[in-house]
Amino acid sequence: MGASDFANLPHIGEAVRRKEDYRFLTGAGNYTDDVTMAAQSHAIFVRSPHAHATIKSVDIAEASKMPGVVGIFSGKDIEGKMGGLPCGWLINNPDGTPMKEPLHPILAIKKVRYVGDHVAMVVAETVEQAKNAAEAVVVDYEVHTPLVSVADAAKKQSGVTIHDEAPDNQCYKWTLGDKAGVDAAFANAAHVTKLDLVNNRLIPNPIEPRVAIGNYSRATEEYVLYVSNQNPHVERLLMTAFVLGLPEHKVRVIAPDVGGGFGSKIYLYAEDVCLTWAAKQLNRSIKWTGERSECFLSDAHGRDHVSHAEMAMDAQGKFLAMRVHTDANLGAYLSTFSTAIPTILYATLLAGQYATPQIYVEVDAWFTNTAPVDAYRGAGRPEATYLLERLVSRCAWEMNLGQDEIRRRNFISSFPYQTPVALQYDTGDFPALLNRANELAEVAGFAARKAESEKNGKLRGLGYSCYIEACGLAPSNVAGALGARAGLFEAGEVRVHPTGSVTVFTGSHSHGQGHETTFAQLVAARLGIPVENVDIVHGDTGRVPFGMGTYGSRSLSVGGTAIMKALDKIETKAKKIAAHLMEASDADIEFANGEFTVKGTDKKIPFGQVALTAYVPHNYPLDKLEPGLNETAFYDPTNFTYPAGAYVCEVEIDKSTGEVKIDRFTAVDDFGTIINPMIVEGQVHGGIVQGIGQALMENCVYDNETGQLLTGSFMDYAMPRAADFPNFKLDTLSTPCTHNPIGSKGCGEAGAIGSPPAVINAVLDALAPLGVKEFDMPASPHRVWEAMQKGATTPTQQPQTPSLAASTQGRPAA
Template sequence: MNAPEQQRMIGASVKRKEDYRFLTGSGQYTDDIVLPQQTYAVFVRSPYAHATIQSVNTDAAKAMPGVIAIFTGADLAAENVGGLPCGWLIHSIDGSPMREPPHPVIAHTKARHVGDQVALVIAESVKEAKDAAETIEVEYDMLPAVIDTAHAADPGQPLVHDDVPNNTCYTWGHGDKSATDAAFAGAAHVTTLEIVNNRLIPNAIEPRAVNASYSPQDDSYTVYVANQNPHVERLLMAAFVLSLPESKVRVVAPDVGGGFGSKIFLYAEDVALTWASKKIRRPVKWTADRSESFISDAHGRDHVTKAELALDANGKFLAMRVHTTANMGAYLSTFASSVPTILYATLLAGQYTTPAIYAEVKAVFTNTVPVDAYRGAGRPEATYVVERLVETAAHEMNIDPAELRRRNFIRAFPYATPVGLTYDTGDYEACLGRALELADVAGFAARRDASKRNGKLRGLGYSCYIEACGLAPSNIAGALGARAGLFEAGEIRVHPTGSVTVFTGSHSHGQGHETTFAQVVSDRLGVPIDNIEIVHGDTGRIPFGMGTYGSRSIAVGGSAIMKALDKIEAKAKKIAAHLLEASAEDIEFHNGVFRVSGTDRTKTFTDISLAAYVPHNYPLETLEPGLDESAFYDPTNFTYPSGAYVCEVEVDPDTGETRIDRFTAVDDFGNVINPMIVEGQVHGGLGQGIGQALLERCVYDTETGQLLSGSYMDYAMPRASDLPSFNVETAKGTPCTHNPLGVKGCGEAGAIGSPPAIINAIVDALAPLGVKDIQMPATPHRVWSAIRAVQSPATHS
């Protein structure tokens, strides 16, 4: 009798395996870990944006109850503890390398932003550490601060680092400047926009946390940390900061409650606690409170841009010219330099056949929290520039925005863009057409008229995004300045009874890897999904991997697993051939059964796994026992998810309040492993994009450098009532041509495509009043002010 056909796992909406422990409170986060002889850390942080540190008096604090040790920047400097490294080298237009000022683990001579750590207090309890920290006397000599991104490089501004003239880290160019300028000179129409991509503060549900322990027995360290890529954390901390052999440092990232990019980086707290754990010979734990996170976690975005689009008389795009000033904050964070360059300018072609593009990016230092990758990392900024330009050009030339996009869509693949990428597949027309249908754009005019009768303004906005996922390949990334490889690792360990353990260098912090990766293995081997365990986040158990960011998990991590599965299947077929007395070339494998082609002679997967470990009847002379294979996958190209979004808003002109009435998202993610998880990822991204477009904005006082939006009282995170019921659909899709699963990545899409669609819709609603542009976030006050400015320009100029 034939074995029953197993349901295909790839493409099935399997409920997440990991949710049971999360929903029942059984998850294990870094703060849940309490080690024997546990101690607790609190950081003393600078209350000033810019100040020299004259002295740090810890005498009273050391005498406080429960205090074990106090360390300052001078202590780390005395032991030659290095500064935090930047992982991507960018060169300026003149060929000079970027300026990389030191980033001390604990500030020694100068504090450069509010929240810069100046002392570390370790005590028997958090309360005792906090009490002691409050008694530490730090003598500061305040200095003028520079905050404003747009003017940080102006002559005469205070210098964040004395050896960085004009606060300029680099001035980088990309594209063909002469061809772009020539196209503008002959253009029939030029659209110009001044764009501010607002600074955001990541707010994962779990704050950052570290628990570091030193073992004198073998001179080793174990670091539990809420981090997205444990191996990179270990590499940077051990090799570049503490000068330790990597074999002596184990980094464990247990359950992580969200990251969105903010937990990719090596932070000063991680290093300080690891170093201190050896000094006191006891484990040290630190968990940020929310207000502390606002001034210590890397922020996102913060670009000021002048963007121009040149078109001919028929609306064909001729060229794009972009000048961006990007805020790095006070120091270079781990991947900060790559975000407004390699991850931004290379996406400025969007979905369009623009022949010439030139982008110039000036990166500046300011007395603010460092800025680094945040969900999308450069791709949202690029999409916002492109899609605001396209929509504005359509209105200026009186061309329907959807029609203008159609006239310029890329239709033949592969397609080499003028900014260095080669898109392998896509069907942008199909996505846009389906989005227009689902959004009922045909019925918009009637809805607009109904809103007008009720005293409201209704607008429709589009966004057609593309992103580059997978961050690859290593050789090209290296040529562009990456100081690390961008491969991924996977190991498949088949146990004697046929159950499987998968070790992956990817890391899950909410994406559902324990389900989707198990689906891939189950589909391939015919093993029940409940018999498959996914292990990740522990450098002591998994092969060296690059972690999770840039929507790379299934495209790169999943491909490494597929390569390991190829090896498993090849070896298993040889074992089956021996047991079935056939040639390995004649063995077929399907649905967990090995069969001699054209016969009814079979062996189950469990038969083979047992034979691999009980080799009584086994070709030992040609095969080793066991069924355990590893593989590394270094992709040959990025993957290119794309989509079309349509947003419909209603604006109250009397209050400026904007309500998203409808939001439609159609995405092409290639092949989809788990549609339910993908839909959830899109929903989450849309929520973050709506937050940026309408609510969120990190604000500093430009005189003092104080963070004015330093808590949820002043930083408006989106709530359920701010979000519409999304109409989300995954297109049939164009599978990726260069990875074995045909997948593209989905985690960042919603955050990339939604902000321009929302702002385009608001501008469309306000256009009859004469409003031509509005900056993010489009808060009620900002919308109300824009309306009043056009109604009474002399009063609201």
């Protein structure tokens, strides 16, 4: 079945209400913190108050005597007994030498390297007893100077060494592209645009903090870890194979309902291993529930790039070549996918939607005394899009072209298209996306709205962003060649019951994406049964055959295709059963709308009858088929999928306060085949909100002198709220993916990828008359106000040359 056939099936494209929402909205969800084990005790972690210090001693004498305490562990208890937390992606330097990979112990050994680093774990009968005992643990530190800023790390002048294995604090240098070719193109360019920018650090803050429960049975020598995690099979693999050295079949990882992840719950964290290991040491279940302050300190952060970019153009604004240098902050230790974010998932997307013939990228990755940095919604793709779309808009302003016009001149026009940075796009229609975005955003009326704002003493600006992303995070052979230390396939099992109802076991994991509905629609469409007759099981290594989890917008295109392949096997076997029942050849059996028919006859039987026959095989070809109707399939894609979109943002700025108001926001996306448009719309809304959050208010800040986290609570770290936004105008156009049977591309990260540059380009457009040429996120009121004051000292005449396309927005001077 091809993608076009699949898209026409019943249930596909229907806005079915999410099956899982009833239990969530009525408080019946089952989250990790809702789980209570027999003989359960509680853990509290003693965390470092210093960013960089030597541990001289850990005194637990008084704490051990306190009421309810059953165990206290520190670095000396694990030293030499287990491995460190592994990094799942190996990056090589240009000379072929591997990156530096210092030990990441589950409890600090001899040294702490960021505020929040794990020093000791206290286990007691109650949370209150554990907290009291944790306060009684006395740690003697010798405090050292910290290194916080990635820009400072890149200067190599700090005199700070975080890991002995990396004396200069550099983890790796990585390059991609033809440097000589790019240099030659720049030498012959009519115009070169240059841009320096910062992609600010973010703290994920899912609504549910991380939680874990470790359990061990002496009777069976089996471990069970309940954890709030996006990929339990990967968690189990990393913990057993790399850290604890346990037989994988003796460890079960269960991730029940998960209240949001955004990437921050992909990883194997120290707490998870500590609880699993200590459960055997103490022979009791141990539970840890993270508090919001711990989320700020120790959950993996996102972004944190400092970059320089240049674009070479001919006299008509056609792109000839681009070169980029990025310094990426990895934090104090390597998190699970951290090394891949500023390389494989960032540099390979720098072509964007444009036919730039040559691109060369250099990435230097650095250790600092901050929390580890890893994937956050979009994972490298937002960083690439932000850099590229900021640069393209700057090119337009310097060439005196409209923001939309310069994009049209450089769009990729034919597919498949091989980019100069490794990826090959299979399909797309970028001009159509931009045309529809301009129409929905009513760009033709912008000049009148701008004039009205000026009458009211306000500034108005229009910003564009045209993104493309690589989703699916596969195929495994390509990922392996690029440094992945695991396969990136997916597994699905379809179990048809005697009555014709179905249970699906998927290696994908849902933490807000609506899999229980979308996957049910997929199965119902193929088998011609009601959506309510399909149940989805995920998040349990004891029930699901295997899986690589959910991230990178891979669930439907990879996990869904694995289910489709299992359904192919179900259909093949079911046709043989139907053929036997109708005394025909299975080659003559057709299946559609839940019925098996014999070609050229009126003979037909329903799917339910075939299912019952498989389990009650009184009239059954036992000489040819086993009873039952249960199949498993694995799927490894042949390419990434490539969602794309065009976003237009219109802002109004209050001159007196610097407050930026999003007045209009339009997003037109190409997600390929859409199963449930209501769920897609929700995903896009959430992504746009997170992207605008980064652009306008979110900013993780450490003190450069002490390494203390200055934005350690919601008092200091602003999060977007509903009142901060207008109603978004959304639409989708579809060019189905050519290499999966569903035709889907992925939608979960798009909004967070496309929105930040659209917002900042709009802010810069509004500030152009004041001479403001550059601005880094977030565009919070005081930062915008300061920029206006500095810019106003040298006001720049705004160009008045009309755009060659629909937009007539102002342009910052070159």
